[in-house]
Amino acid sequence: MVSICFYFHVHQPHRIGHYRIFDVGENKEYFDDKKNKEIIEKITGKCYLPMNNLLLKLINKHKGKFKVSFSITGTFIEQLEEFAPEVLDSFKKLAKTGCVEFVSETYYHSLSFLYSKKEFVKQVKMQEKLLNKHFKVKPKVFRNTELIFNNELAKFIEEMGYEGILCEGADRIMKWKSPDFVYGNVYAKKIKLLTKNYKLSDDIAFRFSNKGWEHHPLSVEKYVKWLNKVNGNGNVINLFMDYETFGEHQWEDTGIFKFMEKLPEELLKNKDNNFVTVSEALKYPKMGDLDMHDYVSWADTERDLTAWIGNKIQDTSLKELYALEKYVYATKNKKIIDDWRKLTTSDHFYYMCTKYFNDGDVHKYFSPYDSPYDAYINFMNVLNDLVLRIKKQIDIKKIGKNEVKLINKESGELIEISEKPSSLI
Amino acid sequence: MLGWEFPPFFAGGLGIVCYEMTKIFAKRSDIDELIYLMPYGPKDHESHINLKGANQLLDEYKKKLTKEQQKVLEKVNIKFIPTLISSPYMSPSEYQESYKETKKNINFNKLHWQDIDLLNDVDDKKNTNFHDQKTARNILYGGNIFEEVFRFAKRVAYVTRNMNFDIIHAHDWMTMPAAIAAKKMSKKPLVVHIHNTIYDRYLGTGGFDEKELEIQGMNEADTVIAISNMVKNTLVEKYQIPEQKIEVIHNAATQLDEKRYDHMNTFEGKKIILFAGRLTMQKGGDYFVRAAERVVKYCPDTVFVVAGTGDQLGRMMDLASELNILKYFYFHGFYTLQERDVFFGMADLFVMPSISEPFGIVPLEAMAKRTPTIISFQSGISEILQNTFKVNFWDVDMLAEKMVCLLKYKEMHSQISDSGYHECKSKTWDEPVDKMINVYKKLTGDNNG
Known part of the structure; x- marks a missing residue:
C-alpha cells in the first residue's frame, strides 16, 4: 500500500513599491498595489483558476478518492479578497468537497519563529482564524515558512496543539532513511513529521519542462511507475510543491495540466494505491525519530536558511525589523502594526540573497529588484520611514543605558520598558 | 595578432587588454605561436623591414620586462613594424603634405601591396624615449594618424607575405587596413576585435574617416568580436554588420592592486x-x-x-x-x-x-x-x-x-x-580567451583542439 500526499503551498507577498530615501517622511504608501494586483491577476489566469478548476473536476470524477492539501498564506488571501475574489470562491468550493485539507502556518509567511516567538504565535493564531473564517476548518497540521524546521520548532508546535508538521526530506537529515514513512522527533514525542520526497516532488516542480533532462518529456505512465516502485518500501509519498508550479513555473504548453489530469486515474489503476490528505497520512505508524538540531528548509540547493539569512544586508534588515516590534505594538496604531507585519514576509529577505552563482537564477526570477542591494535599500528606506511614524505615536524615554520607556502619546499609557532599544530610533 | 600598443608602450587600455590576453594565449597548448605585430618608431634606418633591426628592438624590449613578462613572450613573438614617427617631430603642414601624397597613391580597394616603397619615409635622427608613457602616447597617436595607419598596413602586407600563421586577429580601427592587407596576402581568416567605435569616441559627432576604415575591416572580417552587447548593437545598427557575424566576448580583469589607503586623513574623515x-x-x-x-x-x-x-x-x-x-x-x-x-x-x-x-x-x-x-x-x-x-x-x-x-x-x-x-x-581572462580560441577553431575548421 502506498499513499500519495499532494500538498500545495500558495503564497504571494505584498511587494514593496520603489521607495527612495528621499521619500522617507513623505507619507508614501509602502506597498505597490498596482504591481501586486497585476501579478495576482496574471497568475490567476495562468494558474490559480485553471488549476483549481482541474482539481475540482478530478475530485468529482474520482468520487472522493483524489485528495490534496493546501496552505494558503494570509498575505495571499488578503490580496485575493481585494484583487481576485473569484479565486477565493473557488478555493472555498474546493474546501466544501471534503477532499481538501488546509495546513496552518504564519499568516505573513514570516521568519518570526527565528526572531520573535511572541510574534510567531500571534501570526499563527491569525492564520488559524483566517482559515476558520473562509474555509470553516481547524487545522491539525503545521508548516513553517519555506518548511523551515528544527527540533525546537517541533516541540513548540506540539505545545501549540498540532498533530503533525511538514518538513524537507533533505539528505543530510534522512541519511539512509527513506522520506516515504512517517517519523517522530526526538524531542517532541507526540508530534509526527511528514518528510517531503524531494526527488519525486522536484520531477514535477522543477524538472518537468527541462529539455535537457533525460526523462523529458515526462509521461504519466513513467511517473506512476516511479511512484509504484515505492510500494513495499514506504507508506506515503509526500509530494510538496509551490502551487504556482502549475501554469506559472511550468507553463501550460509544457503539458503540466494534462499530466495532472491523467495522474489520478493512472495511479488508482493499482488498487494498492490511494491519495491522502496530510492528517490522513499521519495515521501511519512512526518509523523512528528524526533529530534535526540545525535548521532545514526546502529552499535552494543548500536546503538551509541561507536564502534569507546569512549575508550582512539580510541579517541587518531582519535584526532592525524585529528590534522595532515593541515600538510598533506600543503605538497601538492599526496601520503601523499592519505595515510592519507585512514587512515580516520572508520574500523581502529572499530578494536580498547574494548567492548568485548557484541559486542566483532562482532568486532573480522571483525578485522584483535589479539586485539584492536595491532590495535592501528599498526595505531600509521603508523601515526608516516607519520609525518616523512610530515616533509620532509614542514617546521614547531613555532610562539607564540600555533601557527605554515607551509611552503612548495619545493615551499617555506606559506601554512597556524595553531592554533592547532599536538602533534606528 | 595586429595591435597598436603593447606594454610598456601603450597609450590606453587597449595595450593592457592585448597584453593580458596574450598572457593567457601563451599558456594554452592549442596555440603554437602568437605573433604580435605592432608599429614602432624607427631606430634602424638601414632597413625598416630588416627583421634584424626589429629583433634588435625586441631584444631591447625584452630586457625591460619582468621575468614573468619575459616568460609570456617565449611563445609570443612580438614584431615591431617600423613606422614614420609623426608629431611632435614633424610640422602639421609637412605631415599634411605627405599624407596627401599617400592618399593619392593609395586607393584602398585596389592597393598593390607589393609595389610600395617601404624605405623612403623614415627619419631616425630623432632620439626618443619610448619608455616614457607620455612620449609613447605621442609617438603612437600623434599627428595625422591616418598616415601611420596606411603605412602600417603597407608594411604588414610586406611582412606577412612570408610568414606562417593560421589566423589574423586585429584590434580596432587603426589596424583595419593592415588586417585587410594581411588577409589579402595570406588568404587566412580574419577576426576583427572591436573595442570601441567612433560612436563611443566622438558620441557620433565626428571620426567619419575612421568609421570608413572600421566598416571596411568588418566587411572583410570572417568574424567580428565585440567586447560588449552595447558595442554589438552599435555595429548592427550603425554599421549594418550582420548580427550572426558578431560574437560578444567581454573583457576580464587585469591584475589589480588591492591595497587600501584608509589610514590617510587627506579629507579629514569625510x-x-x-x-x-x-x-x-x-x-x-x-x-x-x-x-x-x-x-x-x-x-x-x-x-x-x-x-x-x-x-x-x-x-x-x-x-x-x-x-x-x-x-x-x-x-x-x-x-x-x-x-x-x-x-x-x-x-x-x-x-x-x-x-x-x-x-x-x-x-x-x-x-x-x-x-x-x-x-x-x-x-x-x-x-x-x-x-x-x-x-x-x-x-x-x-x-x-x-x-x-x-x-x-x-x-x-x-x-x-x-x-x-x-x-x-x-573575472579572469581565461574565459574570454577560451571563447576567442573557439572562434579561431570554427574559422580554421579545427575542432579537435
Whole structure:
C-alpha cells in the first residue's frame, strides 16, 4: 500500500513599491498595489483558476478518492479578497468537497519563529482564524515558512496543539532513511513529521519542462511507475510543491495540466494505491525519530536558511525589523502594526540573497529588484520611514543605558520598558 | 595578432587588454605561436623591414620586462613594424603634405601591396624615449594618424607575405587596413576585435574617416568580436554588420592592486566619492555634479573627488560653482599612476556615470580595492557585473539615491565591498580567451583542439 500526499503551498507577498530615501517622511504608501494586483491577476489566469478548476473536476470524477492539501498564506488571501475574489470562491468550493485539507502556518509567511516567538504565535493564531473564517476548518497540521524546521520548532508546535508538521526530506537529515514513512522527533514525542520526497516532488516542480533532462518529456505512465516502485518500501509519498508550479513555473504548453489530469486515474489503476490528505497520512505508524538540531528548509540547493539569512544586508534588515516590534505594538496604531507585519514576509529577505552563482537564477526570477542591494535599500528606506511614524505615536524615554520607556502619546499609557532599544530610533 | 600598443608602450587600455590576453594565449597548448605585430618608431634606418633591426628592438624590449613578462613572450613573438614617427617631430603642414601624397597613391580597394616603397619615409635622427608613457602616447597617436595607419598596413602586407600563421586577429580601427592587407596576402581568416567605435569616441559627432576604415575591416572580417552587447548593437545598427557575424566576448580583469589607503586623513574623515578618468564628454561628469547637489543635503560630510583632466574639467567646475556646491569638491587634475592607486584605495564609493562606454574596465579597479561602485547601464561592463549599482546616466535622482544609501547603510556598504571583491577576482581572462580560441577553431575548421 502506498499513499500519495499532494500538498500545495500558495503564497504571494505584498511587494514593496520603489521607495527612495528621499521619500522617507513623505507619507508614501509602502506597498505597490498596482504591481501586486497585476501579478495576482496574471497568475490567476495562468494558474490559480485553471488549476483549481482541474482539481475540482478530478475530485468529482474520482468520487472522493483524489485528495490534496493546501496552505494558503494570509498575505495571499488578503490580496485575493481585494484583487481576485473569484479565486477565493473557488478555493472555498474546493474546501466544501471534503477532499481538501488546509495546513496552518504564519499568516505573513514570516521568519518570526527565528526572531520573535511572541510574534510567531500571534501570526499563527491569525492564520488559524483566517482559515476558520473562509474555509470553516481547524487545522491539525503545521508548516513553517519555506518548511523551515528544527527540533525546537517541533516541540513548540506540539505545545501549540498540532498533530503533525511538514518538513524537507533533505539528505543530510534522512541519511539512509527513506522520506516515504512517517517519523517522530526526538524531542517532541507526540508530534509526527511528514518528510517531503524531494526527488519525486522536484520531477514535477522543477524538472518537468527541462529539455535537457533525460526523462523529458515526462509521461504519466513513467511517473506512476516511479511512484509504484515505492510500494513495499514506504507508506506515503509526500509530494510538496509551490502551487504556482502549475501554469506559472511550468507553463501550460509544457503539458503540466494534462499530466495532472491523467495522474489520478493512472495511479488508482493499482488498487494498492490511494491519495491522502496530510492528517490522513499521519495515521501511519512512526518509523523512528528524526533529530534535526540545525535548521532545514526546502529552499535552494543548500536546503538551509541561507536564502534569507546569512549575508550582512539580510541579517541587518531582519535584526532592525524585529528590534522595532515593541515600538510598533506600543503605538497601538492599526496601520503601523499592519505595515510592519507585512514587512515580516520572508520574500523581502529572499530578494536580498547574494548567492548568485548557484541559486542566483532562482532568486532573480522571483525578485522584483535589479539586485539584492536595491532590495535592501528599498526595505531600509521603508523601515526608516516607519520609525518616523512610530515616533509620532509614542514617546521614547531613555532610562539607564540600555533601557527605554515607551509611552503612548495619545493615551499617555506606559506601554512597556524595553531592554533592547532599536538602533534606528 | 595586429595591435597598436603593447606594454610598456601603450597609450590606453587597449595595450593592457592585448597584453593580458596574450598572457593567457601563451599558456594554452592549442596555440603554437602568437605573433604580435605592432608599429614602432624607427631606430634602424638601414632597413625598416630588416627583421634584424626589429629583433634588435625586441631584444631591447625584452630586457625591460619582468621575468614573468619575459616568460609570456617565449611563445609570443612580438614584431615591431617600423613606422614614420609623426608629431611632435614633424610640422602639421609637412605631415599634411605627405599624407596627401599617400592618399593619392593609395586607393584602398585596389592597393598593390607589393609595389610600395617601404624605405623612403623614415627619419631616425630623432632620439626618443619610448619608455616614457607620455612620449609613447605621442609617438603612437600623434599627428595625422591616418598616415601611420596606411603605412602600417603597407608594411604588414610586406611582412606577412612570408610568414606562417593560421589566423589574423586585429584590434580596432587603426589596424583595419593592415588586417585587410594581411588577409589579402595570406588568404587566412580574419577576426576583427572591436573595442570601441567612433560612436563611443566622438558620441557620433565626428571620426567619419575612421568609421570608413572600421566598416571596411568588418566587411572583410570572417568574424567580428565585440567586447560588449552595447558595442554589438552599435555595429548592427550603425554599421549594418550582420548580427550572426558578431560574437560578444567581454573583457576580464587585469591584475589589480588591492591595497587600501584608509589610514590617510587627506579629507579629514569625510566620506569620499570618487570620479576618475579622462574628463571627456562621454564620461558623464555633469551628471556626477548634479547628483552631488542632492547628496550633500543628506550627507554634508562628503567630499567629491574628481581625478583626471580633460575638456570637461572646466565645465564640471563651473557647474559645481553654479550649484553652489564647489566647496564639497576636490578637483585633482592630472594624476600619476601612484596617485590613482591612492584615490581608488581611499574612496568610499566610486562612480562612473558614463554616457557611452563600450566596456569600461575601471570599476574593476575599484572593486579589487573593495570600493563599492555605481555605474551606468550605458557601459558595457554593466552587462557582466552583479555586485554594483546600475543606473541610467541621466537619472540624477537615482544616482544620488544610490550614493546616499551606500554612505548611510554601512552593512550594505560592507556586503557589496566583499561580494564585489570576490566577483572581481573571478573575472579572469581565461574565459574570454577560451571563447576567442573557439572562434579561431570554427574559422580554421579545427575542432579537435
